[in-house]
Amino acid sequence: MVAVAMMLPLAACSTTPQQTVVTETVTAAAPAQTTTEGEAEVTSEPPVPTSAEAEPTTEEPTTEATVTEEETTEDDESAKEGEPDFGESETSERGLLIKEIGQAAGIGDPADEATVAFTLTDVVVDFECTADPMMVDPPANGHYVAFEWEVETGSADAMTEAFYDSSFTLSEWDLSVLDENGKLLNDISGNALWCVESADSLPTAIGPKQTASGLIVLDLEVTSGILVVNGSSWGVQGGWEWAF
Numbered sequence: 001m002v003a004v005a006m007m008l009p010l011a012a013c014s015t016t017p018q019q020t021v022v023t024e025t026v027t028a029a030a031p032a033q034t035t036t037e038g039e040a041e042v043t044s045e046p047p048v049p050t051s052a053e054a055e056p057t058t059e060e061p062t063t064e065a066t067v068t069e070e071e072t073t074e075d076d077e078s079a080k081e082g083e084p085d086f087g088e089s090e091t092s093e094r095g096l097l098i099k100e101i102g103q104a105a106g107i108g109d110p111a112d113e114a115t116v117a118f119t120l121t122d123v124v125v126d127f128e129c130t131a132d133p134m135m136v137d138p139p140a141n142g143h144y145v146a147f148e149w150e151v152e153t154g155s156a157d158a159m160t161e162a163f164y165d166s167s168f169t170l171s172e173w174d175l176s177v178l179d180e181n182g183k184l185l186n187d188i189s190g191n192a193l194w195c196v197e198s199a200d201s202l203p204t205a206i207g208p209k210q211t212a213s214g215l216i217v218l219d220l221e222v223t224s225g226i227l228v229v230n231g232s233s234w235g236v237q238g239g240w241e242w243a244f
Contacts, residue, residue, distance in 0.1 A: 053067050053086075077234075084117040084152060096228060096241040105229065105240040107162060108154060115154045115162045118170055121213075122148040125223045129195035140190035141221040145244075147175075148215055156208035163234055167205040172216055172234040178226040180193040190219025 084104035091099050101120050108115030127146035128155050129136045149170060153159060156166045172192070175184045195217045202214030224244060231239040 002105045003063055010155070081107075084114065084119065086117075089107050092100045094241065095227075096239050099240050099242050101242060103244070107231075107234060107236055108158060113154050113158060114152075115158045116234075117152045119150045120147060120242050121150055122146075123227075124148070125244075127195070127216075127217060130197045130200050131194055135194045136193070137191040139192070141187060141219045143194060143220050143223055144195055144217055144219050145223070146196075146217045147216045147227065147244075148213070150211070150213045151202070151206055152207055153206055159208050167207050168217070168234075169204040170202060170229070171204065172218060174230055175216065175218065176228040176230060177218065177220060178224070179222050179229065180225055182226075185221065185225075188218045188220055192217045192219040195219075215238065 084106065085102075086106060087100065087103045090098045097105065099120070101123065104114075104117045104119045106114035106117040124146040125143060127144040129144060151168065151170060153168055159166050159168065172189055176190065177188050179185065196215050200215050202216055203212045206212045227242045227244055229240045231237060
């Protein structure tokens with residue numbers, strides 16, 4: 001009876017099937033030696049569930065840390081997605097910064113805040129004009145070539161300091177084209193002025209903290225070459241070039 005009285009509290013505290021089996025064995029055993037062995041077994045058993053219960057506690061913080069790292073990575077990627085990609089700085093033999101289609105060019109400090117960032121996103125050779133056919137003439141130089149742009153401007157203070165104006169314009173008058181041999185083309189406007197509806201053209205006078213997109217169409221005698229944006233239009237030395 002003494003052995004039973006000692007084991008009942010332990011059985012009540014037990015949370016595992018293994019401890020319940022031990023309690024029944026002690027109740028059935030009459031000899032004192034068996035009871036002593038049972039007590040030793042009961043005393044040694046509790047650390048097992050304690051160790052098992054500790055395992056989930058150890059794993060849970062690890063899982064939470066993994067989720068936090070994934071969320072932080074996604075946030076960082078989302079932040080980068082909203083920033084212009086200026087790429088690596090490489091200068092051509094003409095002293096111009098070499099850009100690829102889809103890569104941003106900019107005025108100002110990209111590490112801080114670019115005053116203006118403009119990206120050539122696509123080039124369409126032998127472009128079909130979108131303006132009223134009654135207003136469109138065939139290309140005078142052989143080919144209409146459309147250059148699609150995206151522009152993003154900085155703060156009013158930054159733009160005024162850089163341009164002495166709070167607006168930015170990129171147009172055909174800021175562009176030059178070289179053929180594949182590096183020869184500067186004399187006429188790149190031709191009949192392109194009336195080729196595109198105003199709704200499709202890149203807007204002019206883009207204000208601070210604005211984004212804009214649209215086309216600049218040129219009338220060219222070539223279907224491939226180098227497009228140049230002249231920095232002198234905004235008082236900047238040098239400029240940028242794209243192969244197309």
